[in-house]
Structure formats: structure tokens, C-alpha cells
Amino acid sequence: MEHHDTFAFLLPFFMLCFSLMFLAARRVDDGASLFWGLGFLSAALGFVFSLVVGGLHPLLQSLIANGLFYGGFFFYSHALLIHFRASTIVVPRLLTALAFIVVATMLLAAGDLRSHLAVSDLGCAAIGCMALASVVRRPERPADLAIMLAFGATLIETVARVGVLLFQTTAADPLSVDSFLGSNYAFLMQIMASIFGFLLGLAALATVVTDIIERHQGLAERDPLTELLNRRGFERAVLGVSGSGCILVCDIDHFKGVNDRHGHAAGDRILRDVAAQLAAALPARTLIARFGGEEFVAYLPKTDLEVAGRLAKEACRAIADASFVTGEGTTIAITASFGLAPELRGAASIHEAIAHADACLYLAKTGGRNRVVIHGLAGIIDRNEIFQTDLALQHG
Structure with missing residues (x-):
């Protein structure tokens, strides 16, 4: 449907806007803003690539799109870990992403688009869950709690989307997947993904702004020579x-x-x-x-x-x-x-x-x-x- 296609461009648009804001904040913030910016940029490119790029081999197109989406969740989780000063567990998250990408690509090569879509989303959620589990007891400020709730809600929405996909389609009828992806129900799921993505961006922006304010407040309340309080x-x-x-x-x-x-x-x-x-x-x-x-x-x-x-x-x-x-x-x-x-x-x-x-x-x-x-x-x-x-x- 035409309104589906029009709305589909809104999600990467506001993700790109968030990306530019976070990358601009990088000039005054030495914390997580860079990785929030890279995460939203990678996710925006993944959506745009899926919408406008055609003519490639399906496996290659899927591999590139999945890589961009996984990159988005990898950077999101990295930003969350840096914000809470937790171990970044880079290697475990990379290995998890690679494992899910390989499995999803093999499923697509076997013609199982339904399982391919489900595994791709579950892999993104798994990367995020690894980071969230590492910081679940660390929030101290309202902004910290907000980013944890928004991040957790985004992961829940991702897993719920998989459940809806599996419930509304059948493995025996490959055409039902295409029918589902063009349905009003799928359009509603896209709206929900946009809402949760927008909330995640706002919560992440709130933490970055809070960190910048507190850092500059700390500098204003410190003696630069001795680094004691003034x-x-x-x-x-x-x-x-x-x-x-x-x-x-x-x-x-x-x-x-x-x-x-x-x-x-x-x-x-x-x-x-x-x-x-x-x-x-x-x-x-x-x-x-x-x-x-x-x-x-x-x-x-x-x-x-x-x-x-x-x-x-x-x-x-x-x-x-x-x-x-x-x-x-x-x-x-x-x-x-x-x-x-x-x-x-x-x-x-x-x-x-x-x-x-x-x-x-x-x-x-x-x-x-x-x-x-x-x-x-x-x-x-x-x-x-x-x-x-x-x-x-x-x-x-």
C-alpha cells in the first residue's frame, strides 16, 4: 500500500536525525554519544538499504541489510555499557552477532524466509539483552532508569514482533510471509517499532545531555590546579x-x-x-x-x-x-x-x-x-x- 511505503521512510528519517544530534554532541561529550550516533546511523542505513536497493542477489542484499541492523544494535548496546561504565564485552557480542547472521543467511539460502526474519530479529535482541543484563543494577538517576526502560522496551518489542510473525504466518505457505509483510497488521508493527525507536532516541539523548551538564557542572565546581573542590x-x-x-x-x-x-x-x-x-x-x-x-x-x-x-x-x-x-x-x-x-x-x-x-x-x-x-x-x-x-x- 502507498501509505505503507510513505511511512516506511519516516523511521530511517528520524533515526538519521537522532544520529546527527548524537554525533554533534560528540564534540562536547567523551562518553556514549558517539556510539548512540553510530547505532542510529547504522539502523537508518539498514532501513534505507532494504527500501531502495534492488537488483542484488537476495543473499547478498540480506547479508548487507542484516549487517547494518546488527551494527545498530551492537552500537546501541555498546553505548549503554559505556554510559554505565560496565565491561563492554565486545568479543561475546561480536561472536553472538556473527552466529545469528550465519544462521539467518543459511535459512534464507534454504528458502525459509519466515525463519530468516525471526532469527534476524532474535539475534538483534540477544545482543541488546547481553548489554542490559550487565547494567540492570546500575541506574542511579532518573535519566539512567529512563534509558534502561526504553532499551528494555525496545528489546521486548523486537521479540514480540517475532512472535507476531510466527503466529500470523506458516512455514508451509511461503507466500503468507509476503502477504503478512504487506498487511495492515504488519504496518501496525512498523508503527510500534517507530514509536519504541523514537522513545529510545529520546531517552538516550536525555542521558547524554545529563552527562554533559553534570560534567560541566563538575568542572565549574573544581579547582583546576589541585583538582579539589572549589x-x-x-x-x-x-x-x-x-x-x-x-x-x-x-x-x-x-x-x-x-x-x-x-x-x-x-x-x-x-x-x-x-x-x-x-x-x-x-x-x-x-x-x-x-x-x-x-x-x-x-x-x-x-x-x-x-x-x-x-x-x-x-x-x-x-x-x-x-x-x-x-x-x-x-x-x-x-x-x-x-x-x-x-x-x-x-x-x-x-x-x-x-x-x-x-x-x-x-x-x-x-x-x-x-x-x-x-x-x-x-x-x-x-x-x-x-x-x-x-x-x-x-x-x-
């Missing part, structure tokens, strides 16, 4: 942590002198090395940020003041004991001063805790540097008590 990223991350903890402020001692004597390149290297020392000395769950210049701020979640004090002392000693090498190969000694304060939950509390820790940092600087000063739970401790606390931390 102030903006730190404040957002802290508000997402439940419970109370402690704020630790660290400032490198005499850092201006390092820049003046050894140059800013050496200063940058010292900043990176101190950031690494802090990350190594503090627990993995600690949120560490560079607030600017030579000042670092760390949030120790669910950590009481006594434990945080010991950790701060260890970080202070680790920096003092480390050897820092400038770009010229010169080894220099670096120390840092620390201010520590407890934090109670709430948007205002975190800024108040940072202010208290900053006040302690100032006292650590004026009190001789290379030390930890703690803000007591009862409020600002007088100067002598602070230094007594500091000495107790330094000398055990």
Missing part, C-alpha cells in the same frame, strides 16, 4: 551530607616567600603536593576544597571533635615531614597551620563553623605556625587554653 562545589557538597561533623581550615605557612624565592610554577607545584598530602592524611569520605590562594578547607562528616583533632594533627605532621621539590629540583621544607571547629547542621552553621575555624587558624598563625588550634564546643577558648590544647595535640 568554594562553590564545597558548599553544595556539604549541604548534601547528613549529620554533623567538623570543619578544618589549613593555610600553608610563608607561602608568599616560596613564590618570591622559587617562582609561581614552584608555588603551584607546592599547592598540588599539599593538596595530595591532605587527601592522603584525611579519611576518604572527607570533602576537601581549595578556597583560594594557599588556603584549604576540609569537612569531616560524622566526626567528633576529638577524632578530628587527631586527624588534623596527623595532617599537620605529614606536611611538615614531607619533602617538597620545586621545578628546579630544589628540596624545601613546608609547614601549614590549622584551625578546627565543630559544625552543627544547617546552612548557617557551616558558614559559622568556617568562621570559627578561620579564627583558630589566625591564632595558630600568630602563635608560631605549624600547629593545630581547636575551637571548643563551649565557644571561643581563651588564648592560653587554645595553645595548651594545641600543645597536647602536637605532643600526644
Whole structure:
């Protein structure tokens, strides 16, 4: 029917549109967009080839069309695996595709078009199922769940199409296959395939856009020199942590002198090395940020003041004991001063805790540097008590 033929070109058209969008997104996305684009391009070419190419030997035409469709599902599944950072299982998927292509081609050579069509679709579904089974427990965001549901629905629709084909045709009457393929029921199945393909494209596009936004948001919330959080990223991350903890402020001692004597390149290297020392000395769950210049701020979640004090002392000693090498190969000694304060939950509390820790940092600087000063739970401790606390931390 004429309207069947007209509609048949819509599916490869929007697949080509999706392909162009994904390939364009490849310029700003280093994830799965390339393979989504290749998948939709391969599937679009498969549909176009089946519709417009004639005059070839049936086996050759089938082999090329099947290769394009299998390529589409192979790239779809590859994109899904990359998106969820799962093993890409390339060899098993390739071997599965080759096995189904060989069987489908042999069936066509034997004149069994019905089984050929069924095996071809089942092979595509098998490749997709291998990928879906590898990532079924990995969704964390709504976009992740959407792509899994859309991908799974596409596979179910593919298998259902095989069931309808086998139910509506008989192996004994080869003409019934041709009759079925030109029927209104087959046209309805084509519409369903177009709908599910369109939903898959939208869901995949949503994951790519989400990944791009999160990647750029991450770059905006990271200090490019040390790769720690910056102030903006730190404040957002802290508000997402439940419970109370402690704020630790660290400032490198005499850092201006390092820049003046050894140059800013050496200063940058010292900043990176101190950031690494802090990350190594503090627990993995600690949120560490560079607030600017030579000042670092760390949030120790669910950590009481006594434990945080010991950790701060260890970080202070680790920096003092480390050897820092400038770009010229010169080894220099670096120390840092620390201010520590407890934090109670709430948007205002975190800024108040940072202010208290900053006040302690100032006292650590004026009190001789290379030390930890703690803000007591009862409020600002007088100067002598602070230094007594500091000495107790330094000398055990």
C-alpha cells in the first residue's frame, strides 16, 4: 500500500536525525554519544538499504541489510555499557552477532524466509539483552532508569514482533510471509517499532545531555590546579551530607616567600603536593576544597571533635615531614597551620563553623605556625587554653 511505503521512510528519517544530534554532541561529550550516533546511523542505513536497493542477489542484499541492523544494535548496546561504565564485552557480542547472521543467511539460502526474519530479529535482541543484563543494577538517576526502560522496551518489542510473525504466518505457505509483510497488521508493527525507536532516541539523548551538564557542572565546581573542590562545589557538597561533623581550615605557612624565592610554577607545584598530602592524611569520605590562594578547607562528616583533632594533627605532621621539590629540583621544607571547629547542621552553621575555624587558624598563625588550634564546643577558648590544647595535640 502507498501509505505503507510513505511511512516506511519516516523511521530511517528520524533515526538519521537522532544520529546527527548524537554525533554533534560528540564534540562536547567523551562518553556514549558517539556510539548512540553510530547505532542510529547504522539502523537508518539498514532501513534505507532494504527500501531502495534492488537488483542484488537476495543473499547478498540480506547479508548487507542484516549487517547494518546488527551494527545498530551492537552500537546501541555498546553505548549503554559505556554510559554505565560496565565491561563492554565486545568479543561475546561480536561472536553472538556473527552466529545469528550465519544462521539467518543459511535459512534464507534454504528458502525459509519466515525463519530468516525471526532469527534476524532474535539475534538483534540477544545482543541488546547481553548489554542490559550487565547494567540492570546500575541506574542511579532518573535519566539512567529512563534509558534502561526504553532499551528494555525496545528489546521486548523486537521479540514480540517475532512472535507476531510466527503466529500470523506458516512455514508451509511461503507466500503468507509476503502477504503478512504487506498487511495492515504488519504496518501496525512498523508503527510500534517507530514509536519504541523514537522513545529510545529520546531517552538516550536525555542521558547524554545529563552527562554533559553534570560534567560541566563538575568542572565549574573544581579547582583546576589541585583538582579539589572549589568554594562553590564545597558548599553544595556539604549541604548534601547528613549529620554533623567538623570543619578544618589549613593555610600553608610563608607561602608568599616560596613564590618570591622559587617562582609561581614552584608555588603551584607546592599547592598540588599539599593538596595530595591532605587527601592522603584525611579519611576518604572527607570533602576537601581549595578556597583560594594557599588556603584549604576540609569537612569531616560524622566526626567528633576529638577524632578530628587527631586527624588534623596527623595532617599537620605529614606536611611538615614531607619533602617538597620545586621545578628546579630544589628540596624545601613546608609547614601549614590549622584551625578546627565543630559544625552543627544547617546552612548557617557551616558558614559559622568556617568562621570559627578561620579564627583558630589566625591564632595558630600568630602563635608560631605549624600547629593545630581547636575551637571548643563551649565557644571561643581563651588564648592560653587554645595553645595548651594545641600543645597536647602536637605532643600526644
